[in-house]
Amino acid sequence: MNITGRLFGRSDPEVPAGTDTDTTVSRKAVSLAQEGRFNEAIGCFDRVLEEDPSNVKMWNNKGVFLDLLGREQEALACWEKALAIDPEFAPAWVSRGMLHRRRNRLDAALTCYDRAVKLNPNSAVAWYNRSGIFVAMQRLDDAVACYERVLAIDPHFVAAWTDLGYARFLQHQHEEAVACYDRAIADDPGSVRVWSLKGGALYALGEYRKALECFDRVLAIDPKYAAGWSMKCSVLYHLGMYRHALACADKALEINPDCELTAQVRKMLLSLTKNW
Template sequence: MSITGKLFGRGDPEGREGPGTDTTVSRQAVSLAQQGRFGEAIGCFDRVLEEDPTNVKMWNNKGVFLDLIGRDQDALVCWERALSIDPGFAPAWVSRGMLHRRRNRFEEALACYDRALELNPDSAVAWYNRSGIFVAMHRLDDAVACYERVLSIDPHFVAAWTDLGYAHFLRHRHEEAVTCYDRAIADDPGSVRVWSLKGGALYALGEYRKALECFDRVLAIDPKYAAGWSMKCSVLYHLGMYRHALACADKALEINPGCELTTQVRKMLLSLIQKW
């Protein structure tokens, strides 16, 4: 999840934006963090909190940034402060859950998400993060149920469609996976990840021509995506187009020379071509 996706809280009244609004301050902080200037990013929240020490969203977001730089205890203090001001502020529990998730403390993370959902049962973000825990615990049925709950709340939650598709893929329900990826693509047609996953599901179904179309789309979006060239190489191999597959393998290795699997595939292709 992006830095922006980690920021939660109540929006500014009527979508208002200006130099002092929570939204603007958070965007400034994100911009600084993306430049590696986390100290300055946290300073954005501190300046707001000096004037408005009861701003729970700023306490939450400051905690998120402290978590990102590994200052766990300081982050937890921020979330505790937010909850002491507003015990019903569910985003603070979501943020705590994300910290535990990154430390592979799954039960602690689930407890946080459950608390967030007690406070706000219609939080798509909390349901989505909860589903990720179940995937990590290999409880795919529970994960699928959570993703479906997310999408009942927000049918345009692209990440949920994508991850629901992958959960179906892991359960070998490839056609259902493709359907989910199509829903994600409808809202985000430029996603390399979703097109790649759709191509992988079609490949597993033996739909090589359709898979090839997906990987071509991937490479049209990002021609330097080495995995895209490798996947296209695999599809062309299954279609018996060995010389074209070899060209894709060469392109993949030009971008990522260290890929051992592609190197092995290239050797196999050379052997096949030489036998002709």
Template sequence: MTLSGTRSLAAAAACALFLSACASSSGQAPVQVQSEPVSPEIVAAAEQSIEQGNYADAKLLLERVLLAEPGNLRARLAMAETQLAFGQLDAASEAFETLSKVPEATARAQQGRGLTLLLKGQERPALFLLEQAVDKDPGLWRAWNAIGTLHDRAGEWDAAAMAYDRALEIRPDSAMLYNNRGFSHLLRRDHQAAIADFDAALQLEPDMEAARENMRLAFAWAGQYDRALVGVSQKDIGRAFNNIGFVALLRGDLPAAESYLLRSMEIDPKFNRTANKNLEYLKSLKAINGSKVNVSEMEGNG
């Protein structure tokens, strides 16, 4: 993690964001609504696969349904979700835009298109569509989650907190949402609230590495460096030392920053370049503060 890492971390925390969507055919035919699908159990199975992140399985099921029933609204919405999950953003955007013209699907389609625009980096139109979606259907937790992320990026903390709270009211069992709200707390330097949310995420999903890594960052921001290292595996220790050193640097704890960055370089050579950039910045801070730096020692580890 270099000094530009804070925004990339936020983007990373934001990328944990979306239970989204996958691949399929090219053009989008006009929607012909069928109120009752002929194969509701297949569509339900596909929707469950999407919920579980099994997008390839969902795609196969949906292709079967749409081959027989091209106007199946639920299946078309689900297929657009799979396109989004597989990163086929143009196809997903086209599908959601077409589906947004169907009153029964408008809110979900606006949510999907808003998420697509967010992933394309078009933040202002994304926020506009996502807010329209929750106005029509306040139960769209993914839209609330994305709205929280967009407000985080703008530094609008109160609006971000409200959005994450709304998402968690709808999905209180979501480890991802607790992780994202925790990262929002971390961005505003509310370390104790961040730790509580990361702990809640890990209670729900003990193997969630993003929440575990974020918990370490939160402990480091609180100055609890030893706790930040609890449970770190040997293969990850170099990265952990670098990240703790980076956080200590941002906190202004220059002795701790130097110690952890040097330890990162000693234990894992792949962090030499990253840690050395942070050490170069540390040297400039020490120079500004009038401290003497052992330049030869630090440059020798570059």
């Protein structure tokens, strides 16, 4: 999740988009951070906290930036401060959960997200992050239940549709996965990742022509996406179009010469086409 998502969430009523002081300061901090000026960004929060030391939003947001800088203990101290002021401030629990998740402390992260969704059951961001823990724990049924909860709150949450699709794919429910990817594409038609995943699901279904259309779409969006050329190569191979597949393998290796799997496929294709 990007910085803006972490600060403001998505469709979370506790941090409405508007022109209030907190939101204005936070957006300025995001802008500075995107320029790599993190210390100045943190200074934005400090100035507010000097005048309003009980501002839980600013304590939370300062913690987020410190976490992004790898200053774990300082970040945790900010969230402890926020929760000491307001133990029911759900965004601080979400922020703590994200810190633990990145450090692979899954149980600790899940505890934080459990607390967040209990405090604010309508937080799409909290449910979404909770689902990621279940994926990491290989508890796909629980992850799916969380994604569905996210989408009941916000039907246009593209990342949730995408990840629900991938969870369905891992459950070998490939048609359901394609349906999820279609919902994601409806809101974000320019996503290389979603088109690639949809192509992979169609490939698994043996729908090679439809998969090829997806990978062509991927490469129209990003012609330098090496994995897109490799995936197109695989589809063309299954369609018996070996020379075209070889050209795609060459293109993939031109972009990423270190891909051993593509190199092996290219070697096989050369063998198949050497007498043509």
